[in-house]
Amino acid sequence: xxxxxxxxxxxxxxxxxxxxxxxxxxxxxxxxxxxxxxxxxxxxxxxxxxxxxxxxxxxxxxxxxxxxxxxxxxxxxxxxxxxxxxxxxxxxxxxxxxxxxxxxxxxxxxxxxxxxxxxxxxxxxxxxxxxxxxxxxxxxxxxxxxxxxxxxxxxxxxxxxxxxxxxxxxxxxxxxxxxxxxxxxxxxxxxxxxxxxxxxxxxxxxxxxxxxxxxxxxxxxxxxxxxxxxxxxxxxxxxxxxxxxxxxxxxxxxxxxxxxxxxxxxxxxxxxxxxxxxxxxx
Ligand code: SAH
Numbered sequence: 001x002x003x004x005x006x007x008x009x010x011x012x013x014x015x016x017x018x019x020x021x022x023x024x025x026x027x028x029x030x031x032x033x034x035x036x037x038x039x040x041x042x043x044x045x046x047x048x049x050x051x052x053x054x055x056x057x058x059x060x061x062x063x064x065x066x067x068x069x070x071x072x073x074x075x076x077x078x079x080x081x082x083x084x085x086x087x088x089x090x091x092x093x094x095x096x097x098x099x100x101x102x103x104x105x106x107x108x109x110x111x112x113x114x115x116x117x118x119x120x121x122x123x124x125x126x127x128x129x130x131x132x133x134x135x136x137x138x139x140x141x142x143x144x145x146x147x148x149x150x151x152x153x154x155x156x157x158x159x160x161x162x163x164x165x166x167x168x169x170x171x172x173x174x175x176x177x178x179x180x181x182x183x184x185x186x187x188x189x190x191x192x193x194x195x196x197x198x199x200x201x202x203x204x205x206x207x208x209x210x211x212x213x214x215x216x217x218x219x220x221x222x223x224x225x226x227x228x229x230x231x232x233x234x235x236x237x238x239x240x241x242x243x244x245x246x247x248x249x250x251x252x253x254x255x256x257x258x259x260x261x262x263x264x265x266x267x268x269x270x271x272x273x274x275x276x277x278x279x280x281x282x
Contacts, residue, residue, distance in 0.1 A: 006075070008024045120178050135185045
């Protein structure tokens with residue numbers, strides 16, 4: 001999966017995404033990211049200006065439409081060329097197969113589905129795990145990071161498909177939000193985490209917060225690891241974990257808990273057990 005980030009501060013993105021799990025995934029070729037400097041597309045050859053005052057007055061500068069549009073067009077062109085290359089690189093057999101399915105599908109998909117361009121903005125829908133999973137299905141994702149007062153509305157209308165926020169507060173720029181989203185999306189791409197299962201059992205994977213976890217030693221500062229986790233009885237461990245997830249979610253995120261109850265009505269044959277999970281919680 002490829003992330004393309006339009007930014008005025010490419011070094012922030014490059015440094016922020018090159019370490020630890022994402023850095024390793026990039027080295028392995030599972031994900032790739034490029035930070036493209038919007039300033040390189042400024043039509044102002046002398047000062048490489050990318051912002052100007054807002055019409056109608058008001059404090060602060062606004063990012064102008066033209067450099068962002070040209071930056072986007074360059075990225076879009078590269079993505080399309082790469083796709084064409086992939087088709088050309090195939091062996092005869094692969095091409096014969098592709099003729100029937102793949103390339104034809106590529107064309108259909110290209111026509112049916114636009115390249116997704118995310119403008120990170122406090123005016124967007126608030127990012128969550130479900131959105132991360134949805135974005136993780138894409139082959140390419142483009143992010144636009146605003147700065148200063150934001151971006152000229154006209155270029156947003158022209159190129160943006162998704163408006164996404166990381167929360168109800170205002171930051172100085174879109175680089176951190178883009179990195180937050182890229183991190184959350186990347187770890188759902190198969191192969192990025194060593195153990196793909198962990199993404200499923202983690203918080204929000206099943207609509208609940210994750211249960212408490214413990215590592216060595218068995219006792220620390222007088223606190224013991226819950227005995228059931230040492231029992232080796234996987235069924236009991238799973239039951240305990242679900243119970244703990246429910247308790248924790250009810251306490252810390254009651255709205256998620258309520259939603260989980262709606263989404264997971266007790267099944268007739270499992271009624272008894274569900275009552276047990278919820279014992280002392282409801
Ligand atoms: N004037 C704008 C805020 C501009 S903040 C407004 O009132 O809506 C500058 C840039 O930071 C934005 O263009 C956006 O890209 C980014 N940004 C700030 N807060 C953000 C948030 N909560 N989520 C995502 N991006 C954010």
